[in-house]
Structures are given as structure tokens and as C-alpha cells.
Amino acid sequence: MRVTWEEAGWEELGPRVGRCRLPVWDCTVGLVVGEGAALMIDAGSGLREGARLRSEARRLLGGGRVTHLALTHPHFDHVFGAAAFAGVEIFGAVGLDRVLADGRDELRADAVRNGADPGEAAEATDLLVRPRHLVSGEWTLDLGGGVRVLLANVGPGHTAHDLAVLVRSDLEDPGVADGPRTGSPEIVFCGDLVEESGEPQAGPDAVPARWPAALDRLLALGGEDAVYVPGHGAAVDAGFVRAQRDALARRFSVS
DSSP, X not given: OOOOHHHHTOEEEETTEEEEEOTTTOBEEEEXXXXXXXXXXXXXXXXXXXXXXXHHHHHHTTTOOOOEEEOOSSOHHHHTTGGGSTTOXXXXXXXXXXHHHHOHHHHHHHHHHTTOOHHHHHHHHHTOOOOSEEESSEEXXXXXXXXXXXXXXXXXXXXXXXXXXXXXXOOBOTTSTTOOBOOOOOEEEEEEEEESXXXXXXXXXXXXXGHHHHHHHHHHHHOTTOEEEEEESSOBOHHHHHHHHHHHHHHTTOO
């Protein structure tokens, strides 16, 4: 039986779009529901968390399954749960596959430094899943039922491999047969290019000189009326993203 977003403990962002904020690191995971297909955005920080997300998605889909997974960037709290989604089509920015292949030890060490259980981090590292589909510019996914999602390689910025996910605004309400288009705002999943619950984190794999330009591309993608969903924290508007862009430019002395 299909449950509502609220019943599953998720936040509804649009008629076919929801997200949840995971415990510990407040990482956002999104779900876009099509007709016979569904896209998960990021996979959580470990195999148990990934399995939980897969189970919750099945309930939200009324027994259906996640068919596509988009990884916004190669940090453990976003990718370590991907192995729980066996058989899905996985997407990431060009170069993400190399990081997940060659940077496993650093990902595991970073997870442990941030409080992850060492055994669980090692298991997740051993089972890391690399994306099959690499996005160099933009890639449109048709999930059926008029649901189309744009994957856009807008980085580098927070990392060298930042992927944004834009859910188009002309979705039909699935509860209304042949219903009209909603005209709701577009929804942009930003990954950690945008953070609301704290200052944006610039680790050793960040590209600070390019980060403000990445946010310019993000704003051009979504526009003034879009809902922007950070990798951590509450959904924000274009004004918030622009202010964070300007703060990053000042912080890193970038025009």
C-alpha cells in the first residue's frame, strides 16, 4: 500500500517530489516519482541507511522500486548507501567514477574522522558502487507520466564533480486523473554546493575559485522562483543561494 510523504516521515516538495533529512549529518536525500520509474537523489552514509531509504521508497511507491540514482558528489555521507540499490541506473558527474575507484581509502578515513563506525565504513567502502552514466553537461531523464528530470554538471565547486538535479515545474498531480499541470516552482537539488544548516564546507577536494561560478550556473538553471534544496538543511530560495554565492566569493577572494 502506498503511503503519503508525511506518513513516511518525508517532506513533500511538489506533487511527485519529496525529500528526507537523515540523522547525524543532516544529509538530504530526494525522491522523484514517475510512472513506473523513480529517481533517488543521493544514497545516505552507509549500507544500513541505504537499505532504510530503499525500504521507505518502496512504501512511497506503493511497492514499486527505485530505478535511477543520482549522486551529487563523492562524499561518504552521500554515496556510501548506494550499494543498497542493486540494479538501478546510477548517474554522476564525469570523474566521479575515478574518485570512487581510486579514493576509497580517503573516503573511509573521512567517514571515520567524522564519527562513522569504522567497521561499517570499511564495509561500505568495500562495496562502493560507481556510476554507470557520467554527465559532462546536461542529461534529461524521462521517468514516465510526464515527469522529466534534468541532471546538470554545474561544478566544480564544493568538489571537482558536483551534479545538480532539476525537477521541472510542469508535473501533473498524480492524485488527479488527467489533471492539469500544477505550475508549481521548479525544484533544484543542489548537493553540497549549497548548505543551509551551517557554513558551506570547503575540504581538500573543493575548488574554491570555481565555486561562485557554479552557483551562478545553479541560479541560471533554476531561476528566481525555484525551490533550492541544499545538501544539508532546509529548502531555500534564490536570494539565499545568491547571498551564499557572494559570501563564498568574499571568503575566497573571487569576483
